[in-house]
Amino acid sequence: MKLYDYPGVPNPRRLNIFMAEKGIEIPRFQIDLLKGEQFSPEFRAKSPNCDVPTLELDDGTCISQTNAICRYLETIHPTPPLFGTTAKEIGVIEMWNQICFTNGFQAVADLFRNGPDWFEGRGLIGPHNYEKIPALVERGRVRILNFYEDINHHLANQCYFAGNHFSAADITALVTVDFAQWAKVEIPEQHKNLHHWHALVSERPSVLSNS
Template sequence: MKLYDAVWAPSPRRVRVYLAEKGVEIERVMVDLRSDEQLGDAYLRVNPRGAVPALELDSGEVICESSAICRYFEALHPPSPLFGETALDIARIESWTRRIEQEGYAAVVYVLRNQRDAFRDRGVAGKWPAVPQIPELAERGAILWGAFTAALDKHLAGRTWIATDAYSFADISALVTLDFAKAAKLAVPAGQANLLRWYDAAAARTSSTA
């Protein structure tokens, strides 16, 4: 099997960090997003949606979406704290991962894709008809981002990791989101000490550089 990857995009990075935590190595095929290689005929034959990452199995079947790819590898290898080993921890990790995606990551996408010239008529990632930018969505994203970081900072008071006592896929998702936010010039306010402490710990893990 092989993983179609991209250097700076957040979704492929989430898979890389997960695989590094699991100690799983896989063949990688790099897709150049800066030259829109993901929208070229060759890659569209792999993933007609024109998005990365994509995992091509030996059978030829392709699994898309970073979370689904990580779930696939989790099922292939011994269960770990990354997705939870008890029913309650599995639920906690899933709940926080979805919240991070829907509130934090979505906020960054709103801001980034609705105000940068590079995304003019590309308000949605992947292979779509022209999707115009909506400036009001950038404003919404900034508001959502502030609320998201404030809530996460409050949640992390007295906690080491986000969902359970162990580092998990929710932490991976949040780390990737906070780093991705820098591209949209969104930051964690200096007063949110709990979130900043958590970020330093997550970023210090070897896997964060994957």
């Protein structure tokens, strides 16, 4: 297998933490996003959405989209499980993973990509160009703060997003919080449960080695 990657950016970081939790090593090939290599015909043939991470299997099949790659790796390396083992765990983890991605990660991406400084004509990632919408910056900030309030409440009675075990949902949430810090949105002081969870997951070796 080969992994198409780019250091330090959020979605590849989600996958790299996931792989480190499982002890999976895959040779990495860097796609330089700053040089626009994601749009080259060669890479586009592997990753139709022109994004990283993208995994290429030994038979040439390519899988992009972080969650899809993680699900593939979970199937071939089930231990330790990060998407649950019982039907209930699998459902609850996927629910929180999607809530964290939709309400948290995408809100940060809106704030980050629609601001004045970068991404001219690239308000969304993918093969097509879209103009930025400046109003999404403020809406993104409000959505992040609402997300923080909601997950602070959720974490009142449990260590991790889906109960007592670290899971893929915690990885999505952690990368979201750290991405929001880049975008200068901090966890409000009063959200003690969220601060406690963030400190706990930030100490994991998989996270320290991908910080």
